[in-house]
Amino acid sequence: MHHLENSLTYKDAGVNLNAARELVNDIARLRRRTEGNRKLYEAFGGFASAFDLSGYREPVILTTCDGVGTKIQPLLKYDLVETAGIDLVAMNVNDILTSGAHPILFLDYIGIGRMDRELIGRLITGMTTALESCHCILAGGETAEMPDLVEPGLVELSGFCVGAAEKSALCQASGVRVGDAVIGLPSNGFHSNGWSLIRKIFQRYPAEFDENIQRKLLAPTRIYFDEVEQLNKANIPIKSMAHITGGGIPENLERALGGKGASLKLPPWEDDAVRRVLSHVEPEEALSAFNMGIGWIMVFDPAEADRALACLPHAMRLGEVAEGTIKAEMLK
Secondary structure, three states: OOOOOOOOOOOOOOOOHHHHHHHHHHHHHHHHHHOOOOOOOOOOOOOOOOOOOOOOOOEEEEEEEEOOHHHHHHHHHOOOHHHHHHHHHHHHHHHHHOOOOEEEEEEEEEEEOOOOHHHHHHHHHHHHHHHHHOOOEEEEEEEEEOOOOOOOOOEEEEEEEEEEEEHHHOOOHHHOOOOOEEEEEEOOOOOOOOHHHHHHHHHHOHHHOOHHHHHHHOOOOOOOHHHHHHHHHOOOOOOEEEEOOOOHHHHHHHOOOOOOEEEEEEOOOOOHHHHHHHOOOOHHHHHHHOOOOEEEEEEEOHHHHHHHHHHOOOOEEEEEEEOOOEEEEEOO
16 A cells, blocks of 8 residues: 555544544443433434424424533633533523423534543533433534634533424413513522623632632523423413523513513522622623523413412512513612
8 A cells, every 4th residue: 555655644633533432432321311201213323313203293393502601611610510511401401491392302512622531521421410300312412623723721512402392382472461470480690691791700809709709600500491390290381481591681581571571579689609799790781691590480370370489489479571671670
């Protein structure tokens, strides 16, 4: 066989194919945990993954795409790698849940400068832990080794979720009426939004935010699957739901109100670490940048509000749907 003089290999260019193959085997072992209540239609490992929808009478497919934003930087800095995997799943699954759908399939994209089997394995471990909790299958993904594009010490993360629902079960904002009850569920903290601003505050006021405080603020994004399931099992109809992410309560709740407004009173966010951050942000700016301690909002017929609150011990009645715009008063 003729050999080129001074020939190059893919490994010379910074891409290790053997390490990539070993990683695929690691992921295959981890992802089996996510096939419990649901299973792929065919074996894992093909070019595409399939799920059998014949159990639905009138299935509707829903899709989402999201990441964890710049929260990835402090998570990596403090070696909270699994939390990044949980956040990636949560940001996508929660969006699927707002439609009244079941999260069925999840796919991830990981871009990294140099293959790091342990790091990527820990990211996938976080993802599979979160996916198990909401009966969603890790159906596939992509790990890209890009030595000239992704800086050392950083990781690019994107997630994609496919959900399914009966057409008749979809939550539609068109059914929301003035006077409907607005009920919220607490967040675990800032979740995966507003971190460009939070990181800037850390940099400007380092004496106020030591490692312990920063770690506390990096709690994983809460998944609201169990709460929605509890309401469904209790046959308490939910008119509409909103996942409070970028844009805060006003921007995200707006999508769930069908053109109507709301009058809300938000309880104080009783968290010392959070309050340190909020002390450096104008209240109006905070309301549009952060979830203000409310990660999930639901709209109910007034006759169902008390049942919903009794079903969910940590739920809070925030106010009601009104004409006009969304007005949120932050209680002290």
